[in-house]
Each structure stands twice: as structure tokens, then as C-alpha cells.
Amino acid sequence: MDSIFIEGTPKTPNINFDNGKGALLLKGRSIPENSIEFYKPLVDWLEAYSNAPQPKTVCDIQLEYFNTSSSKCLLDLFKKMENMSKNGNEIIINWYYEEDDEDMLEAGEDYQSIINVPFKMIEMQD
Amino acid sequence: MTHNAIIDSVMTDEKDMAMNIYDLYHRMESNKVVLSFKGDVTSELMSSILQIIEQRMDSMNEAPKLRKKVYNVLVECLQNLYHHIDEVPVGSGKTGFDRSAIFMVSLSNNGYSITTGNYILTSRKNSFRDRLDRINSLDPNDLKELYKEVLSSDSRSNKGGGGLGMIDIARKTGKKLNYDFAPLNEEYSFFSLNINVEDNN
Secondary structure, three states, rough: OOOOEEOOOOOOOEEEEEEEEEEEEEEEEEEOOOOOHHHHHHHHHHHHHHHOOOOOOEEEEEEEOOOOOHHHHHHHHHHHHHHHHHHOOOEEEEEEEOOOHHHHHHHHHHHHHHOOOOEEEEEEEO | OOHHHHHHHHHHHHHHHHHHHHHHHHHHHHHEEEEEEEEOOOHHHHHHHHHHHHHHHHHOOOOHHHHHHHHHHHHHHHHHHHHHOOEOOOOOOOOOOEOOEEEEEEEEOOOEEEEEEEEEEEHHHHHHHHHHHHHHHOOOHHHHHHHHHHHOOOOOOOOOOOHHHHHHHHHOOOOOOOOOOOOOOOOOOEEEEEEEOOOOO
């Protein structure tokens, strides 16, 4: 299967889902009006990837902003990862937040408490 | 009408117009309005508004924390207008529907004030008000739990949000949602929402 690379826009994040490396990156802003349209191909890709994943998969979430309509789509992605983890695959989610951005940290902790996958909260310095 | 009378009336009209515009300007100035808009909320409009407010906060050297909160709340308010406005039939003699809303950002004592107004079907009013009142009755911990409950439930609108917007606004601002409904007729009401985003929470 192919990797996915999508250039970011003011409303959608950079996407780099690297099949060969088992590295998944979402970076930037995620505030589209129609989040499902943007995230559906990513959720489908992850479903296909989970059939033959790398021994270790690392997901980096480096979002500056995301809207509530993206938040459900992020959960869909994390649920796919949770399934992979249940099936015995090693997976880790790195949740990045900027210094003092308590709202973004808290958003990560919300997911952490819902999804049974190791989360690592990483504070970024300016 | 004599020639002079016509000139007088034109001049009066011009004076009225300028005075009216000045009056509007003055009211906006004294309310510290940064941006106001009345019309159809489109995707392009939202992008422009977000860009303008972001630049404005940048030039005012607002703290990153406040900037992020304002930006997040703006996105939710604008997308609420974009997704949930009820159309009203336009006035007599015209055909079609009006989807316009009013949107205003102004400076407040410790941050920014965001005001929105839009038509809503009176039939939807009660369930919407119940939802807002429930959010307003919760403390921060219960709000967090409600957010997680709605997030992980399967229900969602076809746009994806599924009712998280208002909960998110209440969480991020740490304040009650200040709202009102003005009844217009049996079918329509006008919904207004005022959100204060402050630096000190």
C-alpha cells in the first residue's frame, strides 16, 4: 500500500502517513467545516494499514488548533490504533502541545482517558 | 416643490445619512468593536475573519494563551453559524430564503467579546435551550465528563461535530454561556450568544 502525504492548508493539517516506517504525522491546524470529508481517507488508510502494520507504529499529533468537528475524527483514528494495539502491535501516540497551552494538554488527556493506547505528552519550547 | 425646497431636502437627507453613519461609527467605536459582519456566513468569509482577528491579536501582542482561546472560540462560533442557521423566507415580494447572521468581535476589559445572532426555528428553540441550560449548570469537572461522553458517543451530525461546540466554548472560557432568544413570530425566533474570552482564567 502507498503512504499518504498531504500538504497542509490554513484549515487542514499536514499529513504524512509513512507505511514503510510505521510513522504517522498530523501537524498544523485542523479546522475544516467538513471534517469527515477530510478524515475519511485517513481512517480508511489506517484500517488497511492495520492488516499488515510495522512492528512498531509511532503517531505524532502536533496540532496547533483543532475544531470540535475534527475531535470526533481524531477519535476515529485513535480507535483504529487501539484495535491494532489490542491485536498485539506496538503503538505509541505522541501528543505535542506548546508551552503553557493547557487547553491542548487537557485535550490530549481527554483522549488518553478514552483510548487504551500509550500516550506521551510532550511540551514544546518556543 | 420649489427648486430651493428640493435642494434643502437633499441636503437634509445627506446630513441625516452622514449623521446616521457617524452614529453607527460612534457606537461601534465606544463598544470597541474590532470587526462586525452581517450576512451569509460562508467558508471563505470564515477564513477571512479568522485571518483578520489573528493579525489583529498579533499586532496587539496578545499573550499566546489568550490568542489561542480566542481563536478556538471564534472557530466554534463561526462554524455554529455556518452549520446551524435556520433559513427564513425573505420579505414580501421576493422569493428565496435568507441565511444571514450577525457576528461581532469587540475588546473587553481583559480580553475579547464575541457576539453572534441568527434565526432559529421556534420549534427547535426548547431543545436547544435545554442543552445550553444543562451546559450552564455544570462545573468544570462535569463539563469535562460531558465532553468526553459526547465525544465518544456514536451520535454525530453529518458535519461531524455532534454537539460538542457549545460544551467546548464553555470549557475553554470557564464561563456560563450568555444567550437569549427573541421571539419574532410563531415560526421563527432570533438567537443571540455573547461569549467573553479573558486572559485571567
